[in-house]
Amino acid sequence: MSTEALGKDPGPEPASRPSAEPAAADPRALARARRRRSAARFWRAYRRQRAGLVGLVALVVIAFVALAAPLLVGADADSVTDAPGTALEDPSTEFPLGTDQFGRSVLDLLVHGARISLTVGLLAAALTVGIGTLVGMVAGHYGGWLSGVLMRVTDFFLVMPTLVLAIVLATVMSRSVTTVIIAIGVAAWPKTARLVRAQTLAIEARPYVERARALGGGHTHIMLRHVLPNVMPLVLAQTTLVISEAILTEATLAFLGLGDPQVISWGGMLQDAREAGAISSGHWSFLVPPGIAIAVVALCFTLSGRALESVLNPKLGVAK
Amino acid sequence: MSTADPPVTSAAVKTAPDARGAAGSSRRAYLSYVAGKLAGAAVSLFAILVTSFFLFRIIPGDPVKTMTHGRKVDAEQLAALRRHYGLDLPLWEQFTQYVGDALTGNLGDSYQFNEPVLDLIRERVPATLLLTGTAVVLYSALGLWLGTRAAWRHGGLGDKVNTSVALTLWSVPHFWLGMLLIIVFSVGIGPIPGLFPTGGMESGGEHGIAYVVDVVHHMFLPVLTLVAACYAQTLLVMRSSLLDEMGSDYLTAARAKGLRDDLVRRRHAVPNAMLPTITLVFVNLGFIAAGSILVETVFSWPGLGGLFYQALSVPDLPLIQGLFIVYAGSMILASVVADLIYPLFDPRVGR
Numbered sequence: 162m163s164t165e166a167l168g169k170d171p172g173p174e175p176a177s178r179p180s181a182e183p184a185a186a187d188p189r190a191l192a193r194a195r196r197r198r199s200a201a202r203f204w205r206a207y208r209r210q211r212a213g214l215v216g217l218v219a220l221v222v223i224a225f226v227a228l229a230a231p232l233l234v235g236a237d238a239d240s241v242t243d244a245p246g247t248a249l250e251d252p253s254t255e256f257p258l259g260t261d262q263f264g265r266s267v268l269d270l271l272v273h274g275a276r277i278s279l280t281v282g283l284l285a286a287a288l289t290v291g292i293g294t295l296v297g298m299v300a301g302h303y304g305g306w307l308s309g310v311l312m313r314v315t316d317f318f319l320v321m322p323t324l325v326l327a328i329v330l331a332t333v334m335s336r337s338v339t340t341v342i343i344a345i346g347v348a349a350w351p352k353t354a355r356l357v358r359a360q361t362l363a364i365e366a367r368p369y370v371e372r373a374r375a376l377g378g379g380h381t382h383i384m385l386r387h388v389l390p391n392v393m394p395l396v397l398a399q400t401t402l403v404i405s406e407a408i409l410t411e412a413t414l415a416f417l418g419l420g421d422p423q424v425i426s427w428g429g430m431l432q433d434a435r436e437a438g439a440i441s442s443g444h445w446s447f448l449v450p451p452g453i454a455i456a457v458v459a460l461c462f463t464l465s466g467r468a469l470e471s472v473l474n475p476k477l478g479v480a481k
Numbered sequence: 482m483s484t485a486d487p488p489v490t491s492a493a494v495k496t497a498p499d500a501r502g503a504a505g506s507s508r509r510a511y512l513s514y515v516a517g518k519l520a521g522a523a524v525s526l527f528a529i530l531v532t533s534f535f536l537f538r539i540i541p542g543d544p545v546k547t548m549t550h551g552r553k554v555d556a557e558q559l560a561a562l563r564r565h566y567g568l569d570l571p572l573w574e575q576f577t578q579y580v581g582d583a584l585t586g587n588l589g590d591s592y593q594f595n596e597p598v599l600d601l602i603r604e605r606v607p608a609t610l611l612l613t614g615t616a617v618v619l620y621s622a623l624g625l626w627l628g629t630r631a632a633w634r635h636g637g638l639g640d641k642v643n644t645s646v647a648l649t650l651w652s653v654p655h656f657w658l659g660m661l662l663i664i665v666f667s668v669g670i671g672p673i674p675g676l677f678p679t680g681g682m683e684s685g686g687e688h689g690i691a692y693v694v695d696v697v698h699h700m701f702l703p704v705l706t707l708v709a710a711c712y713a714q715t716l717l718v719m720r721s722s723l724l725d726e727m728g729s730d731y732l733t734a735a736r737a738k739g740l741r742d743d744l745v746r747r748r749h750a751v752p753n754a755m756l757p758t759i760t761l762v763f764v765n766l767g768f769i770a771a772g773s774i775l776v777e778t779v780f781s782w783p784g785l786g787g788l789f790y791q792a793l794s795v796p797d798l799p800l801i802q803g804l805f806i807v808y809a810g811s812m813i814l815a816s817v818v819a820d821l822i823y824p825l826f827d828p829r830v831g832r
Contacts, residue, residue, distance in 0.1 A: 212645075317528055320764075320816045324774065325808045328789075332796050333540045405652065412654050413775060417793055431657060435779075440660055441668055441679075448664070452657035460652035 206472045213468020216461040223458060227275035234269040252446045259446035261433060271450050274427040278458060281341055281426075282408035288346030289407070290400045293353025298392065300354070301361025302384055312358070319351040327410055331419040338421050341414055345407050353399050357392055364391045394473045401466030405459040412455045427451040515821055522817040529809045530583055534576055537802045588806070589799035593791070598803035601788060608682055609784030612700060613773045616707035621762045623708065624715025625755075631716065632723035632754075633746055644720070647713035655710040659779040662702050677702050680781030703780045707773060711765075718761050723754035756827050763819030764812075 207213060226233065252259045258267035300311040318326075330344035364370065370387050378386075414420055415428025422429075430451040434440075439447045563569045570578070582589070588598040627647070631640040650658075664670065667679040678684070678699050687695045726732070727750065735745045777786030785804060792800040 317525055320525070320809075320812045322808050322812055325805060328774075328793070329536055329801060329805050330540075332793060332801060333536055333798075409652070409654055413656070416654070416656055416775070417778075417790065419793070428654075431654075431660070435660065440663055445664070448657075448660060452654060452661070455657070456649070456653040460649060463648060463652055 203472065207468060210468035210472065212464045213472075216464030216468070219457070219461045220465065223275060223461070224279065226272060227279050230272045230276055234266075234272050258450050259444070261430070261437070261447055267430075267447055267450060270425050270430060271427070271454055273425045274430060274451065274454065275458075277338065277424050277426040278408055278411060278455070281338060281345070281411040282404045282458070282462070285342045285345035285349075285407040285411070286400050286404040288342060289349045289403050290353050290396055292346065292350040293399075294357050294392065294396055296350070297354040297357025298361050298384055298388060301358040302365065302380065302388065308358075311354075315351045315354045318348075319355070321348070323348045324410065324413065327414060328417065328419065331414050336419065336421055338424060341411055341420055344414070345410050349403060349406060349410075353396070353403065356399060357396065360392050360395050361388050364388050394469075398466055398469040398473055401462050401469055405462035405466070408455065408459050408462070427455050511824060514824065518817055518820045522813055525813045526810060529806060529813070530580055532809075533802050533805050534579055536805070537798055538572075538575065538579075583806070588803040591792070591800040592797045593795050593800075594797075598799050601800065602785065602803055602807055605783065605785045605788050608782060609773060609777070609786065611696075612703055612777070612782055612784060613707065615700065616704045616711070616773070617762075617765050619704065620708040620712035621715050621765065624712040625719050625758060627712070628716040628719025628758075629723060629746070629751055629754075632720040632727065633750075635720075635724060635727075640720075643716070647716045650709050651713035653710065654775075655706060656775040656779045658710060659703070659706040659776050662706060663779070666702060680779075682783050703773070703776050703782055706776050706780075715758065715761060715765075719754065719758045722757045723750060726750050726754045729753075756823075759826055760819050760823065763815055763822070766815045766818075 258271065261267055261270060296311055296315060300308040300315075326348040327344040330347060331340055334340040334343070365383075365388065370383060373383055373387060411420070411426065412428030412431070415426045416432045416435075418432060420426055420429055428451075431448070434444070434447045434451070437444075437447070560569070568575070586599055588602075590596065591598050591601055594601060627643050631643040634640055663679055666677045669676075680699075682699050683692065683695050684699075732745055732750055735749045736742075740748075773782070773784065774786035774789050776782070777784050778790040781787060785807070788800070789804050791797075792804065
């Protein structure tokens with residue numbers, strides 16, 4: 162729909178767009194210049210979304226902290242045996258957020274937890290969007306009985322309660338980070354598939370796809386060169402929104418004790434806090450920070466996703 | 482959907498162009514639409530049985546190993562266990578036996594309670610229905626009301642505040658919010674004493690009105706948590722579907738004939754914008770069962786969610802399987818009800 166505004170049609174489109182490049186330049190250079198211009202146009206539109214910009218900047222900071230965690234807090238901050246403090250200390254200058262039930266610094270654990278939260282969020286979202294895009298594009302492109310069967314399966318998974326399915330998958334498989342990623346990815350793809358199928362149908366109705374087909378373009382050529390690039394912006398916005406769901410689901414699974422017990426995660430910290438009796442003894446410093454961290458990261462991804470969505474599809478009217 | 486049975490409609494148009502004939506054909510079209518939806522639901526329910534067989538019998542490998550927790554058990558005992566649970570049969574026979582059992586209401590026995598799964602579930606259903614039913618009604622109403630206000634004055638301060646508060650609460654993990662509410666309102670902070678009980682559904686020993694008051698007292702915090710966590714979705718859907726309607730010509734026409742702004746909103750814009758939201762509300766009704774797993778866990782509510790959590794730590798596979806079937810089945814039933822009711826609100830569908 163709105164992807165035309167981005168001018169990202171990379172196909173052999175007639176040079177209707179006025180170009181600043183010399184006419185003799187080779188087509189690749191022309192395409193590169195056009196992409197650079199549309200990226201700049203996209204960035205100008207995105208910059209106007211204030212909430213999205215705040216979310217993006219915060220995410221960059223958090224990602225930096227997560228990457229640099231071993232340097233910032235030391236690689237052995239999650240070691241139980243040589244914990245620096247005593248159990249459940251209140252905040253002090255040495256431990257700004259107090260300590261957990263083993264005497265580890267909550268702040269250090271928090272920094273470490275960012276790594277697993279972001280990893281699971283990103284990979285699970287990639288898996289979700291990968292499956293969704295593949296199913297949606299194949300269903301939209303081929304049509305007929307294949308589309309019927311695929312959409313029937315999609316609808317079936319769409320009404321499945323996502324969290325329950327993820328919990329069940331995480332229970333019947335072995336406890337590991339990979340399991341959590343697979344459980345979230347398998348449970349959450351149908352929404353993306355529906356979205357991509359609708360977009361694929363809209364794109365394949367355009368004249369230039371018909372032209373490509375008339376010139377002898379095969380299924381693969383049309384899907385990869387014409388449909389995929391036009392679906393991508395929408396998929397990107399969807400990915401950002403899926404990441405925040407995935408991060409929340411990861412925290413939930415870890416809280417239920419279904420995560421990898423060897424790995425520090427924010428959801429797991431909340432479970433530890435609950436089991437160590439932080440609720441009844443009122444240990445705020447152990448209970449509050451992980452929850453805020455989860456909420457901030459999820460919110461940042463949601464804000465960026467909504468900003469992307471409204472830049473790419475101004476008709477939606479969200480986030481204005 | 483809308484192209485259901487063209488032969489019926491065209492025949493009706495040819496033979497009976499009068500009003501009664503049209504009504505009859507539309508009723509027949511609706512009935513065939515209903516039949517189609519019900520058949521689809523039956524297929525989906527069967528697919529859930531297949532899925533759960535796949536999830537619980539095939540992925541985990543040998544259920545007997547899970548049952549014995551890797552303890553040292555000699556080969557004879559393993560064989561006896563296998564025979565007891567019918568695991569020595571070929572997979573295909575296991576499947577037919579399992580489907581037959583499930584259709585006659587036998588979901589097996591729980592490992593940890595040694596009771597039929599179905600009885601355990603039946604005991605816990607009323608508590609969950611009470612808790613989440615109340616919450617769904619409250620947060621749907623709140624979301625619709627706030628969403629309408631936000632969209633009608635979109636871009637204003639109220640809209641911005643509303644949307645950002647909703648988005649923030651949406652990003653907060655429900656169980657964490659529940660725990661914070663327990664600390665603040667049940668345990669109490671500083672000079673404030675605990676105002677609400679920390680968990681459970683009743684204090685016991687109460688009857689009549691006092692019992693009702695007691696249950697409401699216990700319900701307050703869990704319902705508050707669910708409402709805070711879930712009203713955002715209704716709000717956002719209502720807001721964007723009302724925004725879609727706002728530029729429409731019929732609203733300009735309604736204003737041009739002199740209707741007050743308030744009436745234009747209530748009588749013209751909102752009913753049309755409600756359509757996508759109605760579907761969402763019904764889907765949320767299916768979510769009643771599954772939606773409160775975490776909140777029930779945190780507040781020790783004696784419902785299905787609490788049972789699910791207890792089953793997870795063992796893991797009590799027959800119980801988890803039974804609950805999975807109940808959760809997924811209720812989602813499918815709710816979406817069928819939504820499909821059946823939708824044509825009554827929007828006559829364009831299902832004719």
